[in-house]
Amino acid sequence: MFSDLAAFHGWFADRCTANAYRVRRVPLEDLEGWSTEAGSGDLVHGSGRFFSVRGLDVTHSGREVDSWQQPIIVQPEHGILGILVKEFDGVPHCLLQAKMEPGNVNLVQLSPTVQATKSNYTRVHGGRAVPYLEHFVAPRGGQVLFDALQSEQASWFLSKRNRNMIVRTEQDVPLLEDFCWLTFDQIAGLLRVDDLVNMDTRTVLSGAVALLRPRHRALGGGLAGEAVAGAWETEESALHTTTELLSWFTEAKGAATLTRRLMPLSDVAGWSARDGVIAHDEGRHFTVLGVAAEAPSREVARWTQPMFAPRSQGVIAFLTRRVAGVPHVLVQARTETGALDRIEMAPTVQCQPADHTPPHGLGRPPFLDEVLGARPDRILLDVVLSEEGGRFYHARSRYLVVEADDDFPLDVPPDFAWVTLRQLTHFVRFGSHLNVEARSLLTLLGFLDEGARAAGLSAGAVAR
Structure with a gap:
């Protein structure tokens, strides 16, 4: 456990140099x-x-x-992405590891407690056992807080899903040298650092956003604090009910023509x-x-x-605006090449902009120019993060949360919808609803004000 983030960064630097990675x-x-x-x-x-x-x-x-x-990439087996949670002095901590992946631009990033394909944890490779696996396979001790089969990057995987799990334990847990205990506050601060918290950790943590809800209700003031705390208003405060959104999503899946x-x-x-x-x-x-x-x-x-x-860096962004005072984010029902159900809820913008500039001739995706042209004071979050480093080489995306002006139209194309953070946390409990990019943004947005406090910043100073 670390007294502050400076202590963590010292430990992490030591772990990065402790092994001769190549x-x-x-x-x-x-x-x-x-x-x-x-x-x-x-x-x-x-x-x-x-x-x-x-x-x-x-x-x-x-x-x-x-x-x-x-x-x-065809990988039909399900892997396990699991985070172990344990309380110390009444404060929940997550067990994360400094893990090397060959595709990471900086090699070592923070990964979940367990990040393993079935071939790995059944030891097809003949290697060592996966540490802490016993907490995530039945029969297991502890309390399951979150458990869902979630999709991976559907542009490059065909029907790939991993089991995302958060398990709380009261057992004594031996701490191996590449692992550390971090509070939610500390993780939130680290989410703001480029290429540090890996994709697998981000997708699992999307299942923890609802666990932070009581803390967000107590937050006050500042653009970021309002954006997060206000999103927990009741169903009656949302532009669309959850039932209406599920009907919109189901209709989009039923109308999909992709073969x-x-x-x-x-x-x-x-x-x-x-x-x-x-x-x-x-x-x-x-x-x-x-x-x-x-x-x-x-x-x-x-x-x-x-x-x-990938040949270029991606842009993955949520546009957010207040509706009757309640912050909403704009999601799209996006056709995903390799997704199991062909359609998933995705961020407002998800693309490689280089593929949409001359001479390629592809049209500009909706809302890309609004995101890239946003004024600095409207950018709630701006961080470059790596995608899955076990299969993708130096794949990085710029993740943004941009607040639109109050006169930004509520009338959007039929494959887009305004959704509250509360509604997103409902959808993330089920597979084939939110894609992995949307889950990363949900984590970043859900931890937004926590990160400002953990990093010692005011709530209004979260944009870099």
């Missing part, structure tokens, strides 16, 4: 244990487990581009294998590349694997 690029054809499947060109692991890279044919998407083909089918990776149009990678012929979107990783603190100390590397 990641280097290697050609796909040189990956050990991986091969190109005869006839299809798919990238597969020799064990038949972990994941594979295959081709996907998409038609009738309902997006700005109606049809396309692309590589996709998709797996196809041989070697037949994917517009993509080519060259120079040891698989890349888009126009240099857009992402590249499939290979890495060799060394991490003495991991269950397996050395391995190689394919990864997806």
Whole structure:
């Protein structure tokens, strides 16, 4: 446990240098244990487990581009993302770990107590056991506070879901050297640091936002404090009832026309294998590349694997505005390429802006210009965070929460809706509702004023 964030940063710096981590690029054809499947060109692991890279044919998407083909990660098994909570002197603390992932731009970030695929925790790789796993698999001790199957990045995963869990324990928990106990206040302050709290921690913590509700009710003053505390008003204060929003969402799913089918990776149009990678012929979107990783603190100390590397930084943002004095955020019912139900609730803006500038010819996504052109005093949150570092190489997005002017229209396109924070915390309890990007923003917004206090900032000074 740390007396302040300065003590944490000292510990974290020590953990980053305690092991000789190394990641280097290697050609796909040189990956050990991986091969190109005869006839299809798919990238597969020799064990038949972990994941594979295959081709996907998409038609009738309902997006700005109606049809396309692309590589996709196929990983049908469910992993576990779990955070253990324990009270010390009456204050809840979360057990997090300083974990190396080969795709992290800075290698080591704060991950959940357990972050493991089924292949990992069943030890297909023959490595060491996953620490603290016994708290998250039945029969387990402790009280389950949150448990839901949640989607991963559906632009690059096909129907991928992980079990997100928060478990409270009263047992004695031995503290291993790469793990630490942090309060919710401290985590909130760390969420404001670029590339520190990883995606897996953020998605699990979205299930904890409702647990902070009593504290937000006691907060006062300041733009951020009002934005969070006001969002806990009753259902009658919302622009739409939860039932109306669920009907809107169900109608969007029923109207979805997207079809998709797996196809041989070697037949994917517009993509080519060259120079040891698989890349888009126009240099857009992402590249499939290979890495060799060394991490003495991991269950397996050395391995190689394919990864997806985006060609540019993403922008993921919520627009928020008050409706009858109550803050709402603008969500979209978004067609997601690989999502299990094809449609999920997503942030107001979710894109790589570089794909929407000449000469590519894609139209500008709705509200992108409003987000990027916001005045500094309207930006409640602005932080660059990494996406999943186990499968994506140097994938980073700028996460923003932007308050729109009071005259910003409530009348929005039919695939958008205004939602309160209270309603988002209801939806996050169920799988296939909020996508992973929206869950990250829910965590950031739900911890907004907590982070200002933990970082020693006034509530009105949260924008950087």
